[in-house]
Amino acid sequence: MATDLLPNQAIATRTPPPKNAAPVNDLSNESANDQELPNVQETSDVAQNSFVSDLVELTKPRIVMMILVTTVATAMIGAGGLVSVSALVWLLLGTAMIAGSAGAANQVWERVIDCNMTRTASRPLPGQRMSTATAIAFTTIIGVAGTAVLWQRFGITPAFAGVATWMLYVLVYTPMKTRTSFNTTVGAIAGALPVLIGYTACGGQISDVTGWLLVGVLVAWQYPHFMAIAWMYRRQYDEAGFKMSTTVEPTGLSAGIQAIVGCAVLLACGIALCFLPGSSITAWIGSALVVVAVYPMLKASIVFFGDRNDQKARKLLLSSLLVLPAVLLIVTLRVFW
Template identity: 40%
Template sequence: MRLRVGRPPHLEERDAVGDPRAHRRARGPTRRQVFGAYVALTKPRIIELLLVTTVPAMLLAERGIPSPWLVLTTLVGGTMAAGSANALNCVVDADIDAVMKRTKSRPLAQHTVPTRNALVFGLVLGVLSFAWLWATTNLLAAAMAVGAILFYVLVYTMILKRRTAQNIVWGGAAGCMPVVIGWAAVTGDVGWPALVMFGVIFFWTPPHFWALAMKFRDDYAKAGVPMLPVVATPVQVAKQIVVYSWVMVAWTLLLLPATGWVYLAFAVLAGAWFLVYAHRLHTAVKRDEPANPMKLFHLSNSYLTLVFLALAVDSAIGLPVLGWPF
C-alpha cells in the first residue's frame, strides 16, 4: 500500500478558503488596477507630447509669460480633450489593438475595461473638456477642442485609418490642434503664428509615424491597416520621410518674423540634426543595408520638444523679434 504524501489537511483547507491571494484573484482587479486601466485608455505618453507644444504656443501668443492660472486651466482642458479622443480611439480600434503586438496590452484588447464603460468614459471626458475650457478660457478654444476630438475619432479613426495610406497625413491634423487651442486661450482668436505652428506639427507627423510603422510593418499588415510602409516599398517610404522632413524644417523658419535669435538657432541646428538622420535612413534603405527607423522615431520626439522649448524660452525672455520679411 502506497502512502499519499501531501500537505497537512489544515494547510490544504487554508489554500482553498483562507489564502488572501486566492481571495484577491477571485475578487478581480483592485481599484488601483482599474484606475490604471482607465488612465491607459487616455494614452498618457501621447498627451505629454501634445502638452509640450501647448505651453510654448501660449508664451508666443503672450510674447511673455501668460497667467499661470490660464496656462493650468488650458492644460487641464487639453488633457481631458486629448484623453477623450484617445479613449474613443481605443473603443473603435479594439479589434486592431488585439491583433497587433505593439498594442495588444491596451485595456480593451485585454478586456480589463468593458467597451461600454470606455465609450462613456471617453464621451464624458469630451463634454467636460468643452465645459471646462469654455468656463476658464473662451468659447473658441473650447469649440476647437471638441472639433479636434471629432476629427480624430470620426475622420481619422473611423474613415481614413483603414482606407488609405495617407491616413496619418490628414488624420494627424488633430494632433496639431493643441497649439491653436493654446493660442486662442490667450488671444481669443487664431493668429498666423498659430497656423505656422500647426503646420510644423502637421509636417512632423508623417516622418514620426512612418518611422514607427516601418518597424511594425508586419503588425499593421496583419491588422489590415494600410499604413504607407505596408503598401509601399521601404525606399519609397524613406523618400517620403525625407521630403516631409525638409518641408517641416523649412516651415519652422516661417516663425522667424515673430521670434528671436534663440528660436532661430535651435530651429536651424535641430532641423539639421533631424535631416541628417532622415537621410541616413534613406541611404541605408536604398543600399539595402540594415536600417533602424526607431532611431528617427525617438529623435522626432526630441526634435519637436527642443524646437518648442526654444520657442518657449525665446518668448519668455522677451527678446526683440527678428521681424524678417518673407
C-alpha cells in the same frame, strides 16, 4: 500517529495544563490560519489600482503628454509672455481631457483590430480587462468635461479647436486607417490642431499666421516621427489591415521621401516663426538654433531613405522625440528676446 491527525483531533489528545499554569496562546496556529485567509482589502486595492491604470492607458498617456508640452509652449507664444499658473492649470486640464477622450474613443473603435497586433493586443479592451460600455462612458464624460472647461474658462474658440481635434481624429482619421494611406496626413493635422487650443486660449487669434505656422511645425514633425513607426511595425500593420505608407508601398521609398519632406517643412516653419516678430539679430540666432535642432532628424531621415531597415528607423524615431521639444523651446524663447 499524531502527524496523521487533523488539527482539531491533535488538540483533543493534548494533556490539559495544570490548573495554576498560565494560559497558553497558540500563536503559531493563529498565524498560519491568518496566512491562509486572503486579504480582502489588499485584493480590492489591487483591483482598483488596476482599473485606474487601465483608464489611464485608454487615454494614450504618452500622446497626451506630448500634446500638453506643445500646449504650454503655444500658450506662452499666444500670450506673448508668461501665463498665470491658474490659467495654465485649467488649460492643461481641459486639453488633457479632450485629448484623452479622443485616444480612448480611438481604442474603442479599434478594439477588434487591436487584437491582431502584438503592440496593441494588451490594451484594456482587447485584453478584456474593461467592458466597451465602460470605455464609452469614460470617453464621453471626460470629453464633455474637457470641452466645458475650455469653453467656461477661455471661450468658444479654444473649445471649438478641441472639438474639431476630437472629431477629426476619431471620426475621420480612425476609420481612414483601414482604407487609405492618406490617413497619415489627416492624423497629422488632427495631432497638430491642439496647438490652436493653447494659442487661442491665451490671447492669440485663430486668424494669426503665428498660430498656423505652429500647426505647420506639428504637422511636419509627425511625418518623420510616424514614418519611422510605420516602418518598424509594418508587418503588424499589414496583418491588422491598416493602410500605411509602408504597407501600401512596402519598399519604404515613399516613407523615406515623406520623412525628408517633413523635416524640410518643419525647418521652414521654425525659421519663419523666429522672424515673425521682426528681423533682428535674435531672429537670426533663433533660426540658426532651429537648424541645429532639426539637423539630427533630417540626417536620420536621409540615412533611413538610403538604407531602409529597422535600426535606421529606430534612430529616426529617437531623434524625433528630441527635435520637437527643442524647436518649441527655441520659438517660445523668441517671444522673450
